[in-house]
Amino acid sequence: MSENRIEATYLLETPMEPARIAAVMAGEQSSGTFVRVAGETDELRARAAAEVLEVTELGPVDEPSLESAYLERKAVFGPYRRARIRIAFPVANIGRNLPTLAATVSGNLYDIGEVTGLKLMSLSMPQSYRARYAAPALGVSGTRDSLGVENRPLFGTIIKPNVGMRAVEIADLVETLCEAGVDFIKDDEVCANPDHAPIAERVPAVMARIRAYRDRTGRDVMMAFNITDETDAMRRHADLVAAEGGSCVMASLNWCGLSGIESLRAHTGLALHGHRNGFGAMSRHPLLGIAFDAYQAMYRLAGVDHMHVHGIGGKFVDAADEVEAAARRCLMPLAADATGADDRVMPAFSSGQWAGTLPRTFEAVGSPDFLFMAGGGILAHPDGPGAGVRSLRQAWEAVSSGISLRDFHAPELDAALDFFGA
Structure with a gap:
């Protein structure tokens, strides 16, 4: 894996196109928001934006795992598509900061309106990032x-x-x-x-x-x-x-x-x-x-x-x-x-x-x-x-x-x- 990125794997459920929601997730937790803003240059996005690495659909279900008032307002209903999502986040966005690491790979993701199910499954990191933190004492x-x-x-x-x-x-x-x-x-x-x-x-x-x-x-x-x-x-x-x-x-x-x-x-x-x-x-x-x-x-x-x-x-x-x-x-x-x-x-x-x-x-x-x-x-x-x-x-x-x-x-x-x- 890249020396400069931390990878997070999720299970996602949404009535939308999973690849599109994965892109929303990547943007929400890195440089983006729901619209492009002033100062969000192409150079900044190239340096700081998270990247969707994998979207693998797992099959739909008829009922949502969680309710979403956002989807109700939009009158968007099932079927609810499930997918395995892998996103890479730039290490430079986080630094040596455990609460910010948690906020980056979790944070607002659970509250995204298009999401009816989301679980953070695993984290992968390079040894260079792991070495920034303490090892076990014993x-x-x-x-x-x-x-x-x-x-x-x-x-x-x-x-x-x-x-x-x-x-x-x-x-x-x-x-x-x-x-x-x-x-x-x-x-x-x-x-x-x-x-x-x-x-x-x-x-x-x-x-x-x-x-x-x-x-x-x-x-x-x-x-x-x-x-x-x-x-x-x-x-x-x-x-x-x-x-x-x-x-x-x-x-x-x-x-x-x-x-x-x-x-x-x-x-x-x-x-x-x-x-x-x-x-x-x-x-x-x-x-x-x-x-x-x-x-x-x-x-x-x-x-x-x-x-x-x-x-x-x-x-x-x-x-x-x-x-x-x-x-x-x-x-x-x-x-x-x-x-x-x-x-x-x-x-x-x-x-x-x-x-x-x-x-x-x-x-x-x-x-x-x-x-x-x-x-x-x-x-x-x-x-x-x-x-x-x-x-x-x-x-x-x-x-x-x-x-x-x-x-x-x-x-x-x-x-x-x-x-x-x-």
């Missing part, structure tokens, strides 16, 4: 190195109950989980700085237990503290985690925003655990919003180290192939022409995960480079959290040996299979 290899874990997934869990426990009670649970053998623990997305367990109390209380465990055993556990807040507060919270010897913070990406995450990345060298709660509002409608491929590209430019992809066979809406595609995309370089630099991020699986879902997860990822978080799969194991973690490790041993879980015959794994179901 990413896949750095996260592994910090924990001393090789050749297997990282096994983690989530603090439960989600919210309500006091700082000392959370610290007690973290100590139990460390002793059980987890690699990774995270706060829930709804527990950030509550009155009953404020960060100023929770971080020192929890890290005292993790440090004591680390000093006694030589084994570290990564704790992702939820520091979601306004930007200055997140910086302060990250500083506290670092001062207490922590290695990771978590933020709710959609509510902190691209600039908030980018500012946090610039401030701290801690691992940033990216939680995508709320992403379904952007992604679930097939002809509205932003697909994961485009979404992960923007937040990887912001500098996250880990990215949630939900789980296979879990409690959320994602089909297995959607989760698989998301995880594999996290483990690919962001730029197609990347050479040398490793900017992969660790896909984080959660939502109803336990030993029995591990084989399909490994098959989906195609490597052990993933974070496998089991809440109930560890904490609800009939023989306790330690047995829950051992069941995950036994499941991995079975998978990596090519043996079915039922044929492996390890006590904690067998108990998990009997309790949670095959």
